[in-house]
Amino acid sequence: MLSGALLAFGVLLALTERRGSALPYVYFAAFGGSLAMWAYVLSVYRRVQRLFGEPYHRLDVAPDGVQVKGSRVSVRLPDGRWLRTRLADGPRMQLAGERRLWVLGGGRRVFVRLPGAMWLRAGRIEDAPLPGATPAELVSRHPTPPRRDPVLAAHQAFQVRRAVVSGVTFLVLGGAGLAVVANVRVDPFVMVDPAAVGGVAGGSAVLVLMGLMMFVGFLRIRRPITEDVWVELQVALDTLFVPPARGVARLTGWALHPDGRQTRFRLVADVSLAANVAATGQLWLRGYPQPGKPARAGLPGYPCAGSFRLA
Numbered sequence: 001m002l003s004g005a006l007l008a009f010g011v012l013l014a015l016t017e018r019r020g021s022a023l024p025y026v027y028f029a030a031f032g033g034s035l036a037m038w039a040y041v042l043s044v045y046r047r048v049q050r051l052f053g054e055p056y057h058r059l060d061v062a063p064d065g066v067q068v069k070g071s072r073v074s075v076r077l078p079d080g081r082w083l084r085t086r087l088a089d090g091p092r093m094q095l096a097g098e099r100r101l102w103v104l105g106g107g108r109r110v111f112v113r114l115p116g117a118m119w120l121r122a123g124r125i126e127d128a129p130l131p132g133a134t135p136a137e138l139v140s141r142h143p144t145p146p147r148r149d150p151v152l153a154a155h156q157a158f159q160v161r162r163a164v165v166s167g168v169t170f171l172v173l174g175g176a177g178l179a180v181v182a183n184v185r186v187d188p189f190v191m192v193d194p195a196a197v198g199g200v201a202g203g204s205a206v207l208v209l210m211g212l213m214m215f216v217g218f219l220r221i222r223r224p225i226t227e228d229v230w231v232e233l234q235v236a237l238d239t240l241f242v243p244p245a246r247g248v249a250r251l252t253g254w255a256l257h258p259d260g261r262q263t264r265f266r267l268v269a270d271v272s273l274a275a276n277v278a279a280t281g282q283l284w285l286r287g288y289p290q291p292g293k294p295a296r297a298g299l300p301g302y303p304c305a306g307s308f309r310l311a
Contacts, residue, residue, distance in 0.1 A: 044122060047109075047111075047122075048104075048111060048120060051104055051105050051111070054104060054105065056102040056103065056104050056113075057102070057103045057104075058100070058101075058102060058103075059075070059077070059083075059100065059101040059102070059103050060099065060100055061075055061076070061095075061099040061100065061101065062076060062099070063099065063138060064076075064135060065099070066095060066096060066099065066135065066136040067129045067130065067133035067134060067135055067136065068092060068096075068133055068134065068136045069130050069132050069133040069134070071086050071087060071088065071089075071092070072084065072085075072086055072130050072133070073085055073086065073087050073092060073095065073136075074129035074130045074133050075095075075101060076129070077125065081125050081126065081127055082125070082126050082127070082128060082129045082130075083101075083103070083110070083112065083123050083124075083125050084123060084124050084125075084126055084129070084130055085112050085121050085122065085123035085124075086121060087114075087121065088155075088158050088303070089154040089155060089157055089158035089303075090151055090152075090154045090155030090158055090303025091114050091117065091303050092136075092154070093139055093150050093151045093154040093155075093303070094114055094139075094151050094301065094302060094303055095114060095136070096136040096137060096138060096139040097138065097139035097140060097141040097150075097151070097301070098114070098115060098141060098301075100114075100115055101113070101114060102114070102115070103123075104120065107125075108124055108125045108126075109122070109123075109124055109125075110122075110123045110124070110125065111123060116272060116276060116299065116302045116304070117272050118243060118271040118272040118275050119271075119272070139151075141301060143230075143300050143301070144300070144301075145227065145228045145229060145230070146225050146227040146228070146229075146230060146286040146287070146298070146300075147224075147225045147226055147227060147228060149225075149300065149301065151301050151302060151303055152225060152298060152301075152303070152305075153225065154303070155303035155304075155305065156221060156225065156305075159221050159305075160218060160221055160222050163214050163215075163217050163218040163221065164214075164218055166211075166214045167211045167212075167213075167214030167215045167217075167218060168211070169211075170207045170208070170210045170211030170214060171207075171208060171211035171212075171215075173204070173207050174204045174205065174206070174207030174208035174209075174210075174211060175204075175208065176204075177200050177201070177203060177204025177207065178201065178204045178205070178208070180200065181200050181201045181204065225286065227286040227287035227296075228287075229287060229288075230284050230285070230286065230300055231258065231284070231285040231286075231287060231288055231289075232258070232282055232283070232284055232285075233255045233256060233257060233258075233265075233282070233283045233284075233285065234255070234256040234281060234282065234283075235253050235254065235255045235256070235265070235277060235281055235282070235283045236253050236254045236281065237251055237252070237253040237277075237278060238252045238253045239252075240278075241274060241275065241277075241278035243271050243274075243275060244271065248268055248269060248270060248271070248274075248306075249268075249269055249270070249271050249273075249274035249275075250266070250267070250268050251266070251267040251269070251274055251277060251278070252264070252265065252266050252267070252311065253265060255283065263310050263311070264310065264311035265283075265308060265309065265310055265311055266308075266309050266311050267283070267297060267306050267307070267308050267309075268306055268307045269297060269304070269305065269306025269307070270304050270305065270306065272302070272303075272304040273297065273298065273299060273304035273305065273306045274306070276299055276302075276304070283297060283308070284297065284298055284299055284300060285297055285298075285308055286298055289308060289309075289310060291310060292310075293309075294307045294308060294309045295307075295308045295309070296308070
């Protein structure tokens with residue numbers, strides 16, 4: 001909604017600004033792409049909304065029924081056709097071990113989710129797997145310590161890679177914009193007027209700030225997983241859990257530790273982990289929590305994570 005409002009403001013500027021001003025084009029470039037992305041997200045949501053109330057269909061996958069090519073996955077259906085979708089590293093590793101999917105919808109265009117996940121991925125049913133795909137190696141689903149959990153390791157590697165790519169992209173775009181502003185000569189009679197230069201400078205500064213924030217996030221999540229034990233806590237939440245529309249979930253309540261202590265806690269986690277905690281009353285930590293220090297929360301064998309802190 002904000003992107004649309006700012007893009008509309010750019011249209012208004014194009015109609016009211018001095019002829020030749022570059023400021024409207026700055027708004028078109030900065031917010032047009034964002035608006036297009038959100039328009040696509042809305043179109044996908046509308047497709048999902050039409051399926052609300054429809055049952056999920058459980059798909060048990062044969063040991064040789066998963067083929068992968070990068071992030072793209074092909075899953076063989078019981079009738080011999082193939083379901084194609086995209087999965088990140090962690091969910092792809094989970095599927096390689098669990099060999100189970102939930103499918104929503106009928107026809108060739110469907111949505112899929114993995115057990116324990118609160119997200120959906122668009123999929124398409126085709127007559128053959130993706131060309132060049134190779135069979136996925138079977139991954140053990142036996143419980144393992146956090147430092148040897150293949151799903152957890154793959155999920156963290158994906159988060160690190162995403163933070164690096166996003167941070168570098170923001171810094172490059174922001175730095176390029178600031179470099180242009182520093183070397184441009186303002187001329188009110190051409191497209192390079194003060195308003196346009198100010199708009200480019202402000203947008204570039206925001207991009208640089210976002211890049212620095214992504215770099216801080218990269219430093220926080222890049223630490224290797226060294227914990228040797230999962231610690232299970234029994235929890236009682238203060239309020240009924242309602243999944244947020246976007247972003248992370250925040251939970252508070254009481255936790256019962258293995259030694260019998262009861263403490264207040266705060267949890268900031270992705271929606272999948274928060275929903276699991278709310279449904280089961282169990283919270284898994286990577287190692288024993290230390291007073292005054294955050295502990296990493298997760299779920300053995302599943303690509304979800306959160307930050308746990310004693311209140």
